[in-house]
Amino acid sequence: MSKMFKISLPDGSMREVPEGSTPADIAAAIGPGLAKAALAARVDGEVRDIMRPFEGDAQLALITSRDEKDALELVRHDFAHVLAEAVQNLYPGTQITFGPATDDGFYYDFAPAPGRGPFTDEDLPAIEEEMRRVIARDEPLIREEWQREDVRDFFRRTGESFKAEWVMELPEGEPITMYRSGLGENAWMDLCRGPHLASTGKLDPQAFKLTRVSGAYWRGDPKNPMLSRIYGTAWLNRKQLQEHLVRLEEAAKRDHRKIGREMDLFHLQEEAQGSVFWHPKGYLIWRELEAYMRRRLDSAGYTEVKTPQLMDARQWERSGHWGKYRENMFVVPDEIPSTEDEGPVLSGEGDLMALKPMNCPAHVLIFKQGITSYRELPIRMAEFGCCHRNEPHGALHGIMRVRQFTQDDAHIFAREDQLIDEIREFCDLLDSVYRDLGFENYAIKLALRPDQRFGSDEEWDKSEQILRDAVAAAGRATQEFGWEELPGEGAFYAPKLEFHLTDAIGRTWQVGTIQADTVLPDRLDANYIGEDGEKHRPVMLHRAILGTFERFIGILIEHHAGKFPLWLAPVQAVVATIVSEADGYAQEVAAKLRAAGLRVETDLRNEKINYKVREHSLAKVPLLLVVGKREAEEGTLAVRRLGSDEHQKVMSVEEAVAAFAEEAVPPDLKRVN
Ligand SMILES: [Zn+2]
Numbered sequence: 001m002s003k004m005f006k007i008s009l010p011d012g013s014m015r016e017v018p019e020g021s022t023p024a025d026i027a028a029a030i031g032p033g034l035a036k037a038a039l040a041a042r043v044d045g046e047v048r049d050i051m052r053p054f055e056g057d058a059q060l061a062l063i064t065s066r067d068e069k070d071a072l073e074l075v076r077h078d079f080a081h082v083l084a085e086a087v088q089n090l091y092p093g094t095q096i097t098f099g100p101a102t103d104d105g106f107y108y109d110f111a112p113a114p115g116r117g118p119f120t121d122e123d124l125p126a127i128e129e130e131m132r133r134v135i136a137r138d139e140p141l142i143r144e145e146w147q148r149e150d151v152r153d154f155f156r157r158t159g160e161s162f163k164a165e166w167v168m169e170l171p172e173g174e175p176i177t178m179y180r181s182g183l184g185e186n187a188w189m190d191l192c193r194g195p196h197l198a199s200t201g202k203l204d205p206q207a208f209k210l211t212r213v214s215g216a217y218w219r220g221d222p223k224n225p226m227l228s229r230i231y232g233t234a235w236l237n238r239k240q241l242q243e244h245l246v247r248l249e250e251a252a253k254r255d256h257r258k259i260g261r262e263m264d265l266f267h268l269q270e271e272a273q274g275s276v277f278w279h280p281k282g283y284l285i286w287r288e289l290e291a292y293m294r295r296r297l298d299s300a301g302y303t304e305v306k307t308p309q310l311m312d313a314r315q316w317e318r319s320g321h322w323g324k325y326r327e328n329m330f331v332v333p334d335e336i337p338s339t340e341d342e343g344p345v346l347s348g349e350g351d352l353m354a355l356k357p358m359n360c361p362a363h364v365l366i367f368k369q370g371i372t373s374y375r376e377l378p379i380r381m382a383e384f385g386c387c388h389r390n391e392p393h394g395a396l397h398g399i400m401r402v403r404q405f406t407q408d409d410a411h412i413f414a415r416e417d418q419l420i421d422e423i424r425e426f427c428d429l430l431d432s433v434y435r436d437l438g439f440e441n442y443a444i445k446l447a448l449r450p451d452q453r454f455g456s457d458e459e460w461d462k463s464e465q466i467l468r469d470a471v472a473a474a475g476r477a478t479q480e481f482g483w484e485e486l487p488g489e490g491a492f493y494a495p496k497l498e499f500h501l502t503d504a505i506g507r508t509w510q511v512g513t514i515q516a517d518t519v520l521p522d523r524l525d526a527n528y529i530g531e532d533g534e535k536h537r538p539v540m541l542h543r544a545i546l547g548t549f550e551r552f553i554g555i556l557i558e559h560h561a562g563k564f565p566l567w568l569a570p571v572q573a574v575v576a577t578i579v580s581e582a583d584g585y586a587q588e589v590a591a592k593l594r595a596a597g598l599r600v601e602t603d604l605r606n607e608k609i610n611y612k613v614r615e616h617s618l619a620k621v622p623l624l625l626v627v628g629k630r631e632a633e634e635g636t637l638a639v640r641r642l643g644s645d646e647h648q649k650v651m652s653v654e655e656a657v658a659a660f661a662e663e664a665v666p667p668d669l670k671r672v673n
């Protein structure tokens with residue numbers, strides 16, 4: 001008599017099935033629609049093949065394309081296998097290595113057959129065709145458990161030296177899974193942990209595209225052979241793929257590195273990896289943004305401080321950063337280098353210091369100066385703090401991911417009874433800042449306790465509830481604000497609220513955060529005198545709205561595609577002449593605009609007006625003010641707005657000065673006036 005397993009389903013129901021049954025059997029028993037839609041199964045929380053038999057009583061949830069995250073990951077991994085099979089069909093002698101899913105698709109690393117050069121972009125269309133044939137054959141993907149040595153012998157026999165090498169490094173004694181694609185002798189085989197869909201035919205042949213080829217070393221080590229990495233993007237259906245391709249195209253047009261060059265905003269160079277050289281125009285954007293944030297913080301009751309770049313390692317030990325965060329810190333010996341020509345420049349005996357990777361400990365040290373009474377709380381301490389983090393070169397990306405950055409950082413030292421109000425007020429401030437900067441949509445997420453954590457469950461219950469209540473009090477724990485709780489994603493010492501901006505082309509960027517922390521005040525022994533005359537620990541709220549200036553300006557550039565609102569545009573207007581007789585008049589107009597506080601340049605070059613228009617449009621100057629003989633005589637100018645199809649508008653100089661000066665007022669000051 002066969003054993004029976006109890007399988008419980010998400011709706012609370014339970015089914016008894018004989019040993020040997022699979023999630024696919026249950027799907028079929030529920031109905032043919034589900035049997036067709038089910039892609040894989042979550043068994044006791046683990047994603048598994050739908051054809052893999054149950055091993056005992058289990059909790060089962062069937063995965064369909066509506067479980068988009070799981071479905072995408074499965075599909076992308078399947079596409080990687082289909083790619084590898086297709087490449088080996090077309091180019092016998094090619095060896096397979098690894099091929100994981102990525103954020104938008106997959107890649108696979110191949111060792112081309114001896115004598116054949118690396119793969120190139122020209123190979124991709126033929127490979128795509130062959131992949132579609134593999135999908136059309138609807139080959140079942142079958143999971144098999146093998147012995148390590150058998151896998152090695154199999155791959156040796158088939159000439160797969162990379163796979164044969166790799167399998168022997170897997171832990172001995174653990175079952176090793178091979179996936180067979182198709183039936184019969186010549187089924188394509190890959191060593192893989194899985195899981196996979198039931199067959200290649202579950203993939204939409206119109207939902208993927210191979211995108212590029214690059215070199216990659218076997219196991220990432222430059223001492224090893226160079227492989228060809230073929231990348232693809234993959235989705236659940238054709239519509240998703242098309243939307244993604246449009247997004248990529250749009251994103252490339254908006255790339256902040258490209259626009260940064262065209263607008264002459266900044267540059268980066270080898271000698272200062274991950275640190276930005278801000279050019280005058282880029283730094284103007286920074287200054288406007290910083291001035292805006294400073295006004296907002298001043299009026300929200302923050303005080304601003306400035307703290308040291310370098311602090312002794314002992315201080316970082318006390319704060320806990322030296323233990324947990326050291327590999328991200330730039331360490332500097334406190335020693336005068338020897339000036340002798342020969343020998344080591346540094347003795348290695350000096351005390352160690354480190355550039356600050358964050359501002360928090362220094363703010364606690366300011367808080368600890370003198371005695372603080374409960375009446376003085378909350379203290380909102382802000383710093384446009386320049387920090388350094390030692391990111392690997394490969395992780396750097398334009399001004400979005402850098403090693404030297406400036407945060408719009410602040411720490412609020414508060415009593416527990418003040419937390420909800422403080423967090424609610426922070427939510428309001430952040431909302432207003434995002435709207436002022438041109439972002440209408442953002443999502444609020446609560447990252448909850450991770451598995452590895454400090455503190456008792458009671459403390460976590462309390463701190464999570466405070467964040468929840470505060471967002472609800474701000475009226476933003478709603479669908480409109482994308483309110484969502486993320487289990488397991490909090491920091492090890494506290495839960496946190498995350499604020500994710502949606503940009504003009506639908507991408508999301510996590511920028512703002514707020515987090516209540518009792519660990520650091522504890523470690524650094526910060527306290528205040530309570531109403532009872534006793535010492536108490538303050539809670540420390542770590543919070544940022546923009547995140548960092550570098551990344552936020554990068555996001556602003558891509559969001560606006562360089563077409564900044566007038567108040568943020570580095571050059572707000574160019575007065576361009578049609579004829580040299582208008583030169584004097586152009587300078588007069590420019591002077592009047594400057595006197596009204598506008599950032600104005602003149603273009604008196606002896607060039608055709610169309611040429612000037614094109615050039616200033618590329619530099620994304622919002623207002624182009626064209627003057628010729630007639631304008632000079634009449635005291636007018638012809639206004640062309642960037643990106644506007646409207647015909648140019650003729651205005652008197654006085655009219656123009658008043659209108660543009662008004663338009664260039666930053667949004668917060670407009671509200672005051
Ligand atoms: Zn696989």
Ligand SMILES: [Zn+2]
Pocket residue numbers: 358359360411542543
């Ligand atoms: Zn902090």
